[in-house]
Amino acid sequence: MKSIAFYNNKGGVGKTTSVINIAFELATETRVLVIDIDGQANCSRFFTDNQKEGLDKALVNADISPENALCSTRYENIDIITATPKLNGITPKFDSLTDKEQAAIAEKIISFGSEYDYVLLDLPPALTKVTEQLIGACDAVFIPIELGTFAIQGIPTVTGIVKKCGAKFGGCFINKFDKKNSLDGQLLDLLNETLGNKTLQSKIPFSKVIKNSISGGMTASEYMGWTNAAKSYKALAAEIKERV
Ligand SMILES: Nc1ncnc2c1ncn2[C@@H]1O[C@H](COP(=O)(O)OP(=O)(O)OP(=O)(O)O)[C@@H](O)[C@H]1O
Numbered sequence: 001m002k003s004i005a006f007y008n009n010k011g012g013v014g015k016t017t018s019v020i021n022i023a024f025e026l027a028t029e030t031r032v033l034v035i036d037i038d039g040q041a042n043c044s045r046f047f048t049d050n051q052k053e054g055l056d057k058a059l060v061n062a063d064i065s066p067e068n069a070l071c072s073t074r075y076e077n078i079d080i081i082t083a084t085p086k087l088n089g090i091t092p093k094f095d096s097l098t099d100k101e102q103a104a105i106a107e108k109i110i111s112f113g114s115e116y117d118y119v120l121l122d123l124p125p126a127l128t129k130v131t132e133q134l135i136g137a138c139d140a141v142f143i144p145i146e147l148g149t150f151a152i153q154g155i156p157t158v159t160g161i162v163k164k165c166g167a168k169f170g171g172c173f174i175n176k177f178d179k180k181n182s183l184d185g186q187l188l189d190l191l192n193e194t195l196g197n198k199t200l201q202s203k204i205p206f207s208k209v210i211k212n213s214i215s216g217g218m219t220a221s222e223y224m225g226w227t228n229a230a231k232s233y234k235a236l237a238a239e240i241k242e243r244v
């Protein structure tokens with residue numbers, strides 16, 4: 001099993017959309033467990049109409065298994081541990097645990113997926129001890145970014161967080177890429193200078209296919225598999241597979 005977190009402290013960069021599409025691509029050949037850590041529960045709603053509670057309790061009590069929140073999905077090879085808004089209230093309780101207890105809980109949540117080939121984590125756009133510990137327990141962290149001067153300036157902050165958590169930095173990938181915008185090309189050069197080979201080759205274009213597919217309850221491949229947008233997720237999933 002390989003555990004992969006998708007994290008960026010910036011909101012709306014495409015963490016959830018990436019987890020959904022990459023889970024789908026990986027699940028064509030392997031078994032995938034998605035863990036939704038975000039109280040917004042967007043990822044959970046995409047995969048199932050029957051979100052279960054329980055992850056909030058498992059995250060603050062090492063004796064409680066995340067299994068209570070395990071749901072099957074309409075995809076044979078994808079299961080999910082669902083999030084509910086109750087997750088938004090766990091921070092004070094988690095913070096009151098010792099570092100060792102926190103790390104043990106994070107480890108237990110991730111290793112619940114040991115029977116799967118991949119565990120993918122959808123994280124909220126916030127840095128809390130919960131996020132830190134979970135990132136630290138994963139085999140690799142990938143960071144979706146939108147090209148923009150502020151986003152690039154923020155990269156050392158995100159990579160610094162990853163390092164602080166003791167996590168393995170898998171790399172950054174660009175989402176919402178606009179190849180018609182010459183500034184995006186310039187920013188891409190700047191990003192490559194900043195990160196070197198930690199920038200993944202696959203770029204996800206800004207695309208209505210991606211936005212509309214999710215609204216229609218489909219992945220990009222299911223919605224319009226022949227488009228560049230859908231193919232870019234296939235390429236990204238293959239690249240991530242190679243790096244972990
Ligand atoms: N490549 C893309 N092209 C067009 N729209 C996109 C693309 N990727 C994501 N979006 C849209 O951008 C919005 C934010 O995406 P998403 O929810 O995946 O981000 P997020 O990082 O998970 O956000 P949050 O930080 O709130 O959890 C959504 O409306 C989504 O449909």
Ligand SMILES: [Mg+2]
Nearest residue numbers: 015016038042
């Ligand atoms: Mg999200």
